[in-house]
Amino acid sequence: xxxxxxxxxxxxxxxxxxxxxxxxxxxxxxxxxxxxxxxxxxxxxxxxxxxxxxxxxxxxxxxxxxxxxxxxxxxxxxxxxxxxxxxxxxxxxxxxxxxxxxxxxxxxxx
Amino acid sequence: xxxxxxxxxxxxxxxxxxxxxxxxxxxxxxxxxxxxxxxxxxxxxxxxxxxxxxxxxxxxxxxxxxxxxxxxxxxxxxxxxxxxxxxxxxxxxxxxxxxxxxxxxxxxxxxxxxxxxxxxxxxxxxxxxxxxxxxxxxxxxxxxxxxxxxxxxxxxxxxxxxxxxxxxxxxxxxxxxxxxxxxxxxxxxxxxxxxxxxxxxxxxxxxxxxxxxxxxxxxxxxxxxxxxxxxxxxxxxxxxxxxxxxxxxxxxxxxxxxxxxxxxxxxxxxxxxxxxxxxxxxx
Numbered sequence: 001x002x003x004x005x006x007x008x009x010x011x012x013x014x015x016x017x018x019x020x021x022x023x024x025x026x027x028x029x030x031x032x033x034x035x036x037x038x039x040x041x042x043x044x045x046x047x048x049x050x051x052x053x054x055x056x057x058x059x060x061x062x063x064x065x066x067x068x069x070x071x072x073x074x075x076x077x078x079x080x081x082x083x084x085x086x087x088x089x090x091x092x093x094x095x096x097x098x099x100x101x102x103x104x105x106x107x108x109x110x
Numbered sequence: 111x112x113x114x115x116x117x118x119x120x121x122x123x124x125x126x127x128x129x130x131x132x133x134x135x136x137x138x139x140x141x142x143x144x145x146x147x148x149x150x151x152x153x154x155x156x157x158x159x160x161x162x163x164x165x166x167x168x169x170x171x172x173x174x175x176x177x178x179x180x181x182x183x184x185x186x187x188x189x190x191x192x193x194x195x196x197x198x199x200x201x202x203x204x205x206x207x208x209x210x211x212x213x214x215x216x217x218x219x220x221x222x223x224x225x226x227x228x229x230x231x232x233x234x235x236x237x238x239x240x241x242x243x244x245x246x247x248x249x250x251x252x253x254x255x256x257x258x259x260x261x262x263x264x265x266x267x268x269x270x271x272x273x274x275x276x277x278x279x280x281x282x283x284x285x286x287x288x289x290x291x292x293x294x295x296x297x298x299x300x301x302x303x304x305x306x307x308x309x310x311x312x313x314x315x316x317x318x319x320x321x322x323x324x325x326x327x328x329x330x331x332x333x334x335x336x337x338x339x340x341x342x343x344x345x346x347x348x349x350x351x352x353x354x355x356x357x358x359x360x361x362x363x364x365x366x367x368x369x370x371x372x373x374x375x376x377x378x379x380x381x382x383x384x385x386x387x388x389x390x391x392x393x
Contacts (some may be wrong), residue, residue, distance in 0.1 A: 006157040010164020011270040019165075023301045026173075033170045045122050051130035054152035060123045061159050065166075091117060098121035 007040075027076065028069040031088055035068035036061065038092040041099040048106040068092070159280060169293075185340075199317075203371075214345065239291075242300035247366040248293050248328040251337065253280055256322035256356025270353045274307035276346075277314070280325055281305065283342035289327035291367050295319045297369035315370065322356060326365045361373050 021029055039061040046052040068088050075084030217234075222229035255277065258270025281292055281299065292299045297314040299305075304315065311318040327333065336345050338359060350357040375380035 002153075002157060003160050007164040010161035010166075011168045012164075012166040014168020015159065015172060018176075019169055021169060021173055028175065029166075029170050033166055035261050036166050040160070040163055042121070042123050042126075043310040046126040049122065049126075050127045053129035053133075054128055054149065056123060056125040056129050058152060058155045058159050060125060061163065087269045093116070095121045098118045102121065 003043075028072055031068045031072050031085055032065045034089055034092045034096075035064040038096050038099075039064045041096050041103070045099045045102045046104075048103060057088070128157060173311065183299055206371070207369075208368075238369075241373075242291065242298050242303075242370040245367060245369045246328060247364060247365050248291075249331065250289065250326065250328035250365050251334045251362075252360050252362050252365070253282075253284065253320050253325040253327070253337070254356060254358045254360070255325065258354035258356065269349070270355055272312070272323060272355070273310050274305050277312060277325065278305050279342045280346070283340040284325065284327040284329070284333070284337055285331065287333055287336040287340060289329035289333060292327045293326045295324055296368060298368050300370045300373060302373045303313040303370065326362070326367055328365055328367060334359050 038056070042060070043052060043057045046057075071088055072081060072085050075081035145232070150275075186234075220232055221231040221234075225275055235244065239246055255272045260270070277294060279286055281294070285291055294305070294314045297303070297319070304313070306313050308318075311320075312323070313319070338347065346355065346357045349355045
């Protein structure tokens with residue numbers, strides 16, 4: 001409940017203030033979003049599994065976003081930025097999907 | 111494959127399970143007040159992180175929409191600028207044509223005063239006609255080139271599309287067949303007219319043209335027959351049948367070709383010929 005509220009407040013803050021993303025950070029935004037989505041879905045599933053842990057969530061969220069951005073940065077430096085971004089999106093996308101499926105099983109028992 | 115299986119079976123962060131195992135191992139121990147405090151602190155941290163995640167999503171969404179809007183706006187602005195500049199260029203072209211006509215009539219008036227001047231006037235008219243800076247009329251042919259009606263098949267799309275080199279080939283073949291003056295979509299060709307491609311547009315004398323391309327050529331009565339017998343003529347006739355390329359050659363009794371812009375010569379100078387060899391006496 002509090003988590004959903006915090007998420008909503010964050011969305012509201014983002015919409016109201018729509019902070020401008022520095023040009024240098026713009027390539028990392030989509031990957032950061034996907035990583036954040038993955039962390040949130042993972043946390044939701046862990047919560048439904050009854051094994052949610054505050055510390056793990058905080059650490060995994062920050063680490064995921066940073067690592068995803070780092071991979072893209074590294075890829076950009078090595079000239080394979082778009083390929084690595086695709087890889088990150090595919091891996092995180094699969095994870096989001098299977099977590100969403102697990103959440104669905106929890107909620108609907110189907 | 112094992113990587114993909116790993117990915118789906120370990121979708122949830124391993125750390126959650128480890129933390130849960132640790133918790134069950136130490137569940138019999140009553141949590142100390144300090145531990146409880148730190149748990150409350152991490153709960154607040156979860157809220158902060160989730161709020162950050164929400165802000166991240168919202169920022170990304172807003173930025174995406176704003177970028178799309180900006181791209182649309184930029185595009186509109188560019189189209190507007192292109193239209194404005196084209197109108198401006200057309201206006202200047204008209205002004206240039208008027209002024210050129212004025213200069214020509216003033217020159218003719220000055221020259222026709224004397225017999226020597228009239229001779230020069232005739233010569234100027236002839237040279238201008240050949241150079242393409244004089245509007246001309248006469249009988250000839252109109253060659254029409256157009257993209258094939260159906261270029262949806264990407265494999266053959268380029269074969270049914272007219273490029274700059276097609277227009278170049280037709281113009282070359284027309285000149286070779288005896289054409290004396292040629293204009294493409296109303297752009298008169300001179301010795302310095304470039305037919306080239308920029309992006310998807312064909313430029314003749316740096317002015318973009320849109321299909322269909324009408325190539326007007328004034329020449330001998332048998333121009334059409336001669337042109338169709340050239341390699342280019344047979345080739346394009348062939349392509350019309352095979353790829354549906356728009357290609358037609360029509361005889362025209364009366365064609366009027368506009369004059370081209372007067373070429374400005376800034377750097378080239380005439381070769382100095384000894385006075386005895388000069389064909390024209392200086393006045």
